[in-house]
Amino acid sequence: MKLTNEELEILAILEENHRQSVKSIAMQVQLSENKVAELIKKLENENIIVSYPALIDWSKVDGKENVVAMIDVKVTPKRGVGFDEVAEKIYRFPEVTSLYLMSGAYDLSVTVEGKTMKEIAMFVSDKLSTIDNVLSTTTHFMLKKYKHDGVIIEGKDDQDRRMVVAP
């Protein structure tokens, strides 16, 4: 879908920080508030804006520390539906937070979140591996998050080292 410059600008603004008023966005793109609200609605309806999540560092919250694993899954594609049917079976599990079809040594990349390593181990052995057409799984546990979706978790570049007034 071809978007106008204004629409692209609105997307860039929302992607950086969607917690700002329509008015603030309108002022940045030199459009009226009504027009901006209308364009955002349109982008939402087109599912170009899919949702507005917050990036939360759960590792800082007592009792909420998560275990995340990325699992490489090899599957046998099925005639007629390819990988879609098995993918659907996997992504319906709520503990699966992302799922991608990959080129290369394996087929599906599955990200799973759980409270403990044991929980994830149970998911892999009881649920994932038992799905028809899943040939093998390789589970990698995530040790530390440095950067996520373009955001550096604790970046040094965020500090303002400039003098207060400069020519």
Added chain:
Amino acid sequence: MINYNQLLATQAVKLQPSGIRKFFDVASKMENVISLGVGEPDFVTPWAIRDMAIASIEDGFTSYTANPGLLELREEIANYMEWRYHLSYQPENQIIVTIGASQALDTAFRALLNPGEEVLIIEPAFVSYQALVTMAGGKPIPVSTWAKNNFKVTAEQIEKAITAKTKAILLCSPNNPTGTFLNKQDLSAIAEVVKKHNLIVVSDEIYAELTYDEEYNSIATLPGMYERTIVINGFSKAFAMTGWRLGYVCAPQPIIEVMLKIHQYTTMCAPHMLQHGAIEALRNGAEQVEEMRKSYRRRRNYIVEALNQIGLNCHLPGGAFYVFPSIQNTGLTSEQFAEQLLMKERVAVVPGNAFGESGEGYIRCSYATSLQQLQEAIRRIEKFLQSLGANTKLYERQVSL
């Protein structure tokens, strides 16, 4: 007791300290200040550029370079000038890499001016211009511009200011502090006067990458102007490399030849390892420059609209990252306004008179700071205006942002 004034050069003692410095001393000691006073990008230099400089130190590039800079860098500058501004310069003898655009300006005036010769400076202007001309033995002649004309200088104004001693005119577009952008039409009118009176243009194009509505035109591209224009640019603003102190100058070969003599005696060369970072900037930095430009543009739109809404009249500047709103309807001078705003609401701006007499009645706000900070600054300025508001009647229209 030694009277140092007797021992120091009279002209140096008489130089006025930058109006910005006075303010800096106060503001830098305060807590919780939101600064709209910073004349530099809020981005850190893109990582690939930093990485290249680090690697060049690791690889031992710690010697001098050729006086005009690494040939490899001058070739990249030549390519960039051609690609970006349609200007063609020979890397071998038409380009010098300098310690920031500042040194390029200094060297240009030393090369151009005999004692007492005059340079027209379009005001409000960057704080260094007058002093640079004076230090080179010349005489700065301010030409004032006004908000009613979006701070654009006209050919008639320039014509009027020219005397038998006028040697050059210093242009800066987009301008610090007004953000004013001179388009092709504006420049053509100026160029005609320059040619008629056989002048040189020193064109400070440090903000050229940061233009938002119209395509950038260097005055050197206009007919008959290439041979009488000294183009000065640098890495500070476009690539967020202010602290690197790297600039460059491009000019006709006979001018560069003289400038290079001055450069080699004063400076030798720009730092070797940093020049490698600059090569990376020119080779692979365009995309990030574009991202930064888009980000500044949004913030410009926001702050201009916001300032006008809270009652500070402000034109939409075509470039740089400054807005220059009028504070005349508050009845305060620029310095009073800036000082009281800092003391009461802890927002730092620069009083317009720091940039020349015609800046009186204005303040310079830099929007090279995050949108969140800008929004908070606007809230505070609005509150400040309301505290003054009793006798101005301006603030009846309350705007919440």
